[in-house]
Amino acid sequence: LAEAAGIHLVAPEHRDIWAADTRGVGQLLNAALDTAPQKLIIGLGGSVTTDGGLGLLAALGVTAVDAAGEPTDLRHAARITGERDPRWNDIQVVIAGDVDNPLCGPTGAAAVFGPQKGATDEDIPELDKSLHHWADLLADFTGTDGTTIRDTPGAGAAGGVGAALLSVLHAEMRSGADLLLDLVDFRSKVADADFVLTGEGKIDAQTGYGKAPARVAHSAGNVPVVAFGGRVDATAESPVPGIFIDTVAISDPASPLEENLVNAADSLRKAVASWLAAQ
Missing domain, CATH: 3.40.50.10350 (Glycerate kinase; domain 1)
Known part of the structure; x- marks a missing residue:
C-alpha cells in the first residue's frame, strides 16, 4: 500500500488528511487481479491516507456517493453503490497489517495516526465521526454489522483500509510481522x-x-x-x-x-x- 499511498510520498507541509485517498492502491489491486492469483497478500502500513479505503473501493467499482448520487469523499458519503468484480470470490485475500487498532474511537485510525498524516486537533473528531458513519455504510452495503466493522482489530490499519478490505473483499487479517516471522522460522x-x-x-x-x-x-x-x-x-x-x-x-x-x-x-x-x- 505504501508504494501507492505512502507517507514518504508527501512532504509534511503538503499532507492533507481530507484530500489524500487510496485510489492508487485499488488500481494496484486491479492489476494484481488480472494475473489471476489464488492468494493475494496486501501489505498495510506507512500510509498517508485516512479515507477508510473509499478510494481503493472506488477503483474496484464500489463507489461512495452523496445524497444526489454523485461520487463523493468520506465526509459527504450517503451510501455505497456498485459491485466488486466476481473474480474476487475465488481469491484468498490476506491483509498483512502492522497494527491492531480499530477503525474508530480513542485508539482508532483518526485519533492515533491522523496527526502524523496532517490532521489537526480540530480535524480528528470530525474524521472519527466520518469513519464511524463510513462503517455503517459498509455494513449496509455488505449486509454485516457496523459495530463489528468499527471494532475489529486491524480495521483502522492504513487509515481504515483494513475495514474496507475486511468487509468488501472478505479479507483475512494477519499480523504482517507474524507472517514474516513464520516464513523465516524465527x-x-x-x-x-x-x-x-x-x-x-x-x-x-x-x-x-x-x-x-x-x-x-x-x-x-x-x-x-x-x-x-x-x-x-x-x-x-x-x-x-x-x-x-x-x-x-x-x-x-x-x-x-x-x-x-x-x-x-x-x-x-x-x-x-x-x-x-x-x-
Whole structure:
C-alpha cells in the first residue's frame, strides 16, 4: 500500500488528511487481479491516507456517493453503490497489517495516526465521526454489522483500509510481522539466543499496537528483547513492561532529521556496541 499511498510520498507541509485517498492502491489491486492469483497478500502500513479505503473501493467499482448520487469523499458519503468484480470470490485475500487498532474511537485510525498524516486537533473528531458513519455504510452495503466493522482489530490499519478490505473483499487479517516471522522460522532460530535486538524508526505508544518490534518480542518467548529506535518517545521509556527489557535511541537529538537519517546505519552500530558493552 505504501508504494501507492505512502507517507514518504508527501512532504509534511503538503499532507492533507481530507484530500489524500487510496485510489492508487485499488488500481494496484486491479492489476494484481488480472494475473489471476489464488492468494493475494496486501501489505498495510506507512500510509498517508485516512479515507477508510473509499478510494481503493472506488477503483474496484464500489463507489461512495452523496445524497444526489454523485461520487463523493468520506465526509459527504450517503451510501455505497456498485459491485466488486466476481473474480474476487475465488481469491484468498490476506491483509498483512502492522497494527491492531480499530477503525474508530480513542485508539482508532483518526485519533492515533491522523496527526502524523496532517490532521489537526480540530480535524480528528470530525474524521472519527466520518469513519464511524463510513462503517455503517459498509455494513449496509455488505449486509454485516457496523459495530463489528468499527471494532475489529486491524480495521483502522492504513487509515481504515483494513475495514474496507475486511468487509468488501472478505479479507483475512494477519499480523504482517507474524507472517514474516513464520516464513523465516524465527522462533526456533532465537530459542537459544541471549538477546534479541529489534527496532523501528520511532518507538512510542504506537509500537505496542501490534507493530513489528512488539510482535518480535512476543515471538521471542522468554528471550530478552531490546528495541533500538531512531527516536524513543517519552511515553515508551525503558523498560516497557511486558515488551522490551530496554529501549535505546540511536539518533543525536541535537542534529537535524536529515543528518540523522543519513547516519542511521553508523549510529545503530555504535548504539548496539555500546549497549552490549554495558551488559
